[in-house]
Amino acid sequence: xxxxxxxxxxxxxxxxxMAWIILAVIQTILGYMFLANLDNFxxxxxxxxxxxxxxxxxDIVITPLMQVAAIILLMVMPLMTMRSIAEEKRNRxxxxxxxxxxxxxxxxxxxxxxxxxFIVTLVSMLMLMPxxxxxxxxxxxxxxxxxxxxMLLLLASFAAIGLYLSSLTENQTIAAxxxxxxxxxxxxxxxxxxxxxxxxxxxxYLSILKHHQAMLEGVFKSSDIAYxxxxxTGFLVLTIRQLDRERLL
Amino acid sequence: MTEPLVQxxxxxxxxxNNLAISHLSFNLKAGEVxxxxxxxxAGKSTTMQVISGNLAPSEGEVSIAGHDIIExxxxxxxxxxxxxxxxxxxxxxxxxxxxxFCARLHRIAPGQRAAALDRVKQQCGLTTVGRxxxxxxxxxxxxxxxxxxxxxxxxxxxxxxxxxVGLDPIQxxxxxxxxxxxxxxxxxxxxxxxxxEVQATCDRVQIIRAGELIYHASTESLNQGHEQSYTIGxxxxxxxxxxxxxxGVDHAEKLGSDRFRVFFSPESNPDALVATSVEQDWGLYxxxxxxxxxxxxxxxxxHNEETNAQ
Numbered sequence: 001x002x003x004x005x006x007x008x009x010x011x012x013x014x015x016x017x018m019a020w021i022i023l024a025v026i027q028t029i030l031g032y033m034f035l036a037n038l039d040n041f042x043x044x045x046x047x048x049x050x051x052x053x054x055x056x057x058x059d060i061v062i063t064p065l066m067q068v069a070a071i072i073l074l075m076v077m078p079l080m081t082m083r084s085i086a087e088e089k090r091n092r093x094x095x096x097x098x099x100x101x102x103x104x105x106x107x108x109x110x111x112x113x114x115x116x117x118f119i120v121t122l123v124s125m126l127m128l129m130p131x132x133x134x135x136x137x138x139x140x141x142x143x144x145x146x147x148x149x150x151m152l153l154l155l156a157s158f159a160a161i162g163l164y165l166s167s168l169t170e171n172q173t174i175a176a177x178x179x180x181x182x183x184x185x186x187x188x189x190x191x192x193x194x195x196x197x198x199x200x201x202x203x204x205y206l207s208i209l210k211h212h213q214a215m216l217e218g219v220f221k222s223s224d225i226a227y228x229x230x231x232x233t234g235f236l237v238l239t240i241r242q243l244d245r246e247r248l249l
Numbered sequence: 250m251t252e253p254l255v256q257x258x259x260x261x262x263x264x265x266n267n268l269a270i271s272h273l274s275f276n277l278k279a280g281e282v283x284x285x286x287x288x289x290x291a292g293k294s295t296t297m298q299v300i301s302g303n304l305a306p307s308e309g310e311v312s313i314a315g316h317d318i319i320e321x322x323x324x325x326x327x328x329x330x331x332x333x334x335x336x337x338x339x340x341x342x343x344x345x346x347x348x349x350f351c352a353r354l355h356r357i358a359p360g361q362r363a364a365a366l367d368r369v370k371q372q373c374g375l376t377t378v379g380r381x382x383x384x385x386x387x388x389x390x391x392x393x394x395x396x397x398x399x400x401x402x403x404x405x406x407x408x409x410x411x412x413x414v415g416l417d418p419i420q421x422x423x424x425x426x427x428x429x430x431x432x433x434x435x436x437x438x439x440x441x442x443x444x445x446e447v448q449a450t451c452d453r454v455q456i457i458r459a460g461e462l463i464y465h466a467s468t469e470s471l472n473q474g475h476e477q478s479y480t481i482g483x484x485x486x487x488x489x490x491x492x493x494x495x496x497g498v499d500h501a502e503k504l505g506s507d508r509f510r511v512f513f514s515p516e517s518n519p520d521a522l523v524a525t526s527v528e529q530d531w532g533l534y535x536x537x538x539x540x541x542x543x544x545x546x547x548x549x550x551x552h553n554e555e556t557n558a559q
Contacts, residue, residue: 004353015341096337096398099301100354101327247305249264 001102002110009084009114018083019118022076027125030069034129037061058140062130063216066147069126070154070212074187077155078179080118081162082172084111085243089170098247108163108240115159123151143218150215153228154208158183160235167242183208252315253278254328254406254436255300260309262295262460269295270460272309279405282432284451284468285440288551292460293440294334297410300438301331313406327356330404334411336395340384344375344394347383348401355402369397372427374420388415396424400431407431408438413446425450444547458551477538478512479519480504484532496521508535 013019041060048054088094097107127148133139161182166175190207204210211224253276260273270292277283287293298304300311302318302325311318316325339347348369352362370376373393378386383394392415399407412428413421428450431437441447447454448468456464486507493501497517502510513519519536526533 001354001356004350008350011346012339012341091337091340092333092335093337093339095298095301095303095331095333096351097354098303099326099329099331099333100351101323101356102354103323247303 001106002113005097005102005107005110006113006117009111010117013080013114013118018079022080023122023125026069026072026076026122029072030065030126031129033068034061034065037065056140057133057137058130058143059217061133062139062144062147065129066126066151066216067213069151073122073155074158074183075180077158078162078176078183081115081159081166081179082176083166084115084163085167085239086169086172086175090172104243105240108167108236108243112159112163112236112239115163116156119152119155119159123148123155126151140218146215146218146220149220150212153215153225154212157208157228157231157235160232160239161186164235164239164242167239254314255438256310256312257296257300258310260296260299260311261307262292262299262304263307268460270299270457273457273460273462274309275455275462275465277406277436277438279436280432280434281453282428282437282439282451284447284454285438285457286442286444286447286454286547287440287457288442291457291551293457294410295460296457297331297408297438297440298333301329301333301408302326303331303333327402328405330399330402330407332395332399332407332409332412336391337398338383338391338394341382343380343382344370344386345379347394348397351398351401357402365401365403369401372400372430373397374423389417389420392416393420393424396427404435406436406438410440411442412439413441413443421446456547456550463550464546477515477518478510480508480510480535480537481519481522481533482508482535483526484534485530487529487531492522495525498522 038061041057044060085094088097098104127144130139130144130147158179162175162179165179165182166172168178169175186206186208188207188209190204190210192203205227211227214221214224255277257276258274260270261268262270273296275283285293285296295304299306300313300318302322305319311325313325314328316328318325339350342350345366348366349362352365357365370379373396375390375393375397378390383391386394392412396409396412399409409428413424416424425446428437428439432450432452439447439451451468453467454464455462484507486509489501489503489509492498492509492511497513497519498521499512499514501512504510511519511522523533523536525531
């Protein structure tokens, strides 16, 4: 049943121009940046050859590209998640799902799976750029895998947060803006507290950026994975509870 | 099947501190159509939302085909088709896509989906609009899509919240026929504020006001035992006394210079009136039975209570 709902979510996303436009805009902008980074790499190449233990093409071209991609997607994901539940509430179509013989958790997981499928499409398209490097050189495959997983987990956690905030309101704009606010806050949360030694470590653990940065650099730590999985599970449980609670109001 | 399909016991529902429905109890057997009548804000929609599992009851129990809606929601909902007040349709989907999604949602086996789709499209008069986007359809057609959605899985219990809103008179008649045909083997709960609709389609009627059940009877008994009234028009009208003196006439009132409302006592008919009119050349040009009993009752019950409350 989760699959039935996920499938409808994906169909609905691609029936409206929204998903297409987002994919097209992101691919164009990042494609342009990819070219610029590549150009930069050719300029640096003569100097790099003279150094010992130099950063490779993955570090110079792909890691910075994905850093920018993460920030752009931080602004874009709220637009993808805002309609998930808020739109159904506004159009009063949620009762179709609620009256059907399926559990609330299946509804939420189905909607989330739909978003994840979109994310996989998006990130896979982005990864075509690094993969194109195989035509001329040999990028670090392990690092690329880590970057791919890192981007998937990052966006999957964005989607979980967005889904929850979409379940709180009928207004899509409010859902988008609040999602953006929460994501940005999680991004910059480690900017303060460097003067307090304990505070810094807690805030640094909360920061999405720190975990993402490690994965972009090819550092695959189970604590990072645990962070993402906890975040995703937490917000999905909150969403299910929120929808269940609304029946009681 | 003597076991009631829908059983509602002592059902109450609060919104914060506002009491929306209070200690409702009723049940419904297979093959019955129950009409839910009430003024706006009486708690009709709330009751339906609770029965369909969209709202949790504050107190009391609802069971559908023996399954409690809270304890065993999946089994209960599998026996239920629900059309909410606003048809829950996806505007960007076509009628076929939408109904296919509903069929999957209700776990209709893949091999039977096409047949189910054809059946409901036939029943709801949607065969010509299958490929059109729901958002582009008129309100009446959207309403039909909503009804189709509620019956696609052939549920034993169908709950329809104001199903004929926004339909034209011909469509209303078709939908009423559909409801009657549904009611022959299923239980149907129907809410409306159109009184003639209840008389036309329902076996039983319940009037609800301010969350309380204030009247409960079969429509048959409602139509019997009441005096029957007719409006009549006479070109050469006699005096009111002459009309009242006719056999079977209980009382009468003047509506205009040549129009009257005549009340006949139960078990009598306007034969004498017609005969006398021909005899004395009154020029009878209008004789219309008024099916007013339910409306009278409704106004009486809801209005009296209101004035009492004040």
